[in-house]
Amino acid sequence: MDTKKLNFDTKLIHAGHYDEPFGSATVPIYQTSTFAFKSAEHGAQCFDNNKKGYIYTRINNPTIEALENNLAELENGYAGIATASGMGACTSIYMALLGKDAHFLSTSSVYGPSRSVMENHFNRFGVSSDFIDTSDIELVKKSIRPDTHILFIETPSNPTIQLTDIEACAQIAHDNGAILVVDNTFSSPCLQNPLDMGADVVFHSLTKFINGHADAVGGIIITKTKELYDKIRPLMISMGCNMDPHQAYLILRGVKTLGLRMERSQQNAKRIAQWLESHPKVEWIKYPGLGSYTQKDLMKKQMRGPGAMMSFELKGGIEAGAKLMNNVKVATLAVSLGGVETLIQHPASMTHSGLPKEIREKAGISDGLVRYSVGIEDINDLLKDLEEAFDKI
Numbered sequence: 456m457d458t459k460k461l462n463f464d465t466k467l468i469h470a471g472h473y474d475e476p477f478g479s480a481t482v483p484i485y486q487t488s489t490f491a492f493k494s495a496e497h498g499a500q501c502f503d504n505n506k507k508g509y510i511y512t513r514i515n516n517p518t519i520e521a522l523e524n525n526l527a528e529l530e531n532g533y534a535g536i537a538t539a540s541g542m543g544a545c546t547s548i549y550m551a552l553l554g555k556d557a558h559f560l561s562t563s564s565v566y567g568p569s570r571s572v573m574e575n576h577f578n579r580f581g582v583s584s585d586f587i588d589t590s591d592i593e594l595v596k597k598s599i600r601p602d603t604h605i606l607f608i609e610t611p612s613n614p615t616i617q618l619t620d621i622e623a624c625a626q627i628a629h630d631n632g633a634i635l636v637v638d639n640t641f642s643s644p645c646l647q648n649p650l651d652m653g654a655d656v657v658f659h660s661l662t663k664f665i666n667g668h669a670d671a672v673g674g675i676i677i678t679k680t681k682e683l684y685d686k687i688r689p690l691m692i693s694m695g696c697n698m699d700p701h702q703a704y705l706i707l708r709g710v711k712t713l714g715l716r717m718e719r720s721q722q723n724a725k726r727i728a729q730w731l732e733s734h735p736k737v738e739w740i741k742y743p744g745l746g747s748y749t750q751k752d753l754m755k756k757q758m759r760g761p762g763a764m765m766s767f768e769l770k771g772g773i774e775a776g777a778k779l780m781n782n783v784k785v786a787t788l789a790v791s792l793g794g795v796e797t798l799i800q801h802p803a804s805m806t807h808s809g810l811p812k813e814i815r816e817k818a819g820i821s822d823g824l825v826r827y828s829v830g831i832e833d834i835n836d837l838l839k840d841l842e843e844a845f846d847k848i
C-alpha cells in the first residue's frame with residue numbers, strides 16, 4: 456500500500472509497516488542482536504550495501520526501521536534515524552554536523568540538556584555557541600556568522616512556550632550557509648512539520664507526545680535530504696546511540712493514537728488555560744490557544760493547533776508554586792510531558808536547575824514558573840484538582 460497518499464491519522468497507523476511473512480497485523484519485535492547471513496556472499500553484500508539485508512541491531516533492525524519509516528513519512532522527510540533517547544538524537548546531530556572552530560546558534564530557553572551539553576562539552580572541543588531569543592528574527596540575523604554551521608531552534612520552546620518563525624530561520628540559515636535544525640518535540644508532527652517550512656533536520660524526543668504513554672524513552676532524527684542522512688546515520692551507529700527493538704515496538708504502538716490523544720489534550724488544555732487566566736492567584740499564563748497569546752499570528756502560520764503545554768506564574772512565586780505542586784492529586788508531579796497523564800513541574804528547581812539563575816532568568820525561566828502538560832483525563836477531574844490545590848495556596 457502506498458501510504459504516502461493517505462491522510463495523517465491513517466498514516467499514523469499504517470506508515471512504515473511492511474508485509475510480514477506470517478501475516479502479523481502489527482510489526483513484530485525482532486529482539487535479536489545479530490542476523491544470520493544466508494552465505495558468505497550474502498554477508499559480503501550486506502556489508503557492501505546494507506539495503507541487501509540486516510547485519511547487527513546497532514546498525515539496523517526491522518522493528519526499528521518500521522518506526523523510522525513511519526516517522527519519516529509523518530514529517531515528510533527523506534528518512535529517519537531512531538536513537539536511544541531524544542538527547543541521543545540531539546548529540547548525534549551535533550557530532551555529525553559540527554567540528555573544531557564551528558559556531559552554533561540556538562534558542563536561549565532550549566531544552567536544558569541540549570544547551571548544557573553544548574556549553575559544558577562541545578565547547579571543550581572548540582565549538583563556540585550563542586544562545587539568543589530566536590523569536591526575535593532581527594536578532595537571529597545579527598547573531599548568525601559566516602562560521603555558523605547549525606541554527607538550532609526549539610519551537611514552541613521549553614518551558615517558556617515561545618515560538619520561533621521556522622520559515623524565516625530557514626531563510627537566514629541558508630543565506631549564511633548553515634543548516635536549520637528544529638526540535639519539534641512540543642508540537643509533534645501532528646501540529647507542525649518543520650521540513651515543509653524549509654528546515655533541513657527535524658528531531659523529536661519520542662518519549663513525549665509521539666509515544667505518549669510514559670513507558671519508553673526514545674528519539675528520532677529525520678532529514679530532508681539523503682546527503683544529511685548519510686552524514687548523521689553512520690555517526691549515530693558508531694557512537695552507539697541506537698534504539699532497542701522493544702523500545703521501537705512500544706513507540707510504534709504509541710504513535711497510532713497520536714492524533715486522538717492530541718485532539719483530547721488540546722481540548723482539555725484550552726479549558727484549563729481559560730480557567731487559569733481568570734484566576735486571581737495567577738500572575739500570567741502562556742498558552743498558544745488563548746486570545747491573549749502574543750504570537751497568535753505565527754502560531755496560525757506554522758502550527759495546526761496550540762498544543763497541550765502551558766506555563767504560568769503564580770502570585771507568591773516559588774513558595775506558592777511548591778504549595779500547588781504538593782497539593783494536586785490527579786496531576787502527577789513529574790518531569791517529562793506529552794503523555795496521556797497530566798504532569799506538573801517546576802523548571803527552576805527541576806529541568807532547568809543545571810543553568811545558573813541569571814541565565815535562567817535571561818531565558819525567561821522565572822523562579823515561580825510552573826509548567827503543566829495536559830493529558831487526556833476527564834476535564835472535570837482536572838479542573839477540580841486545580842481548584843482544590845489553588846484553595847490551599
Ligand SMILES: *Cc1c(COP(=O)(O)O)cnc(C)c1O
Nearest residue numbers: 540541542566613640660662673
Ligand atoms: C525531553 C526533551 C528532549 C530530550 O529527550 P529525551 O528523550 O529525554 O532524551 C529534547 N527536547 C525536548 C524539547 C524535550 O522535551
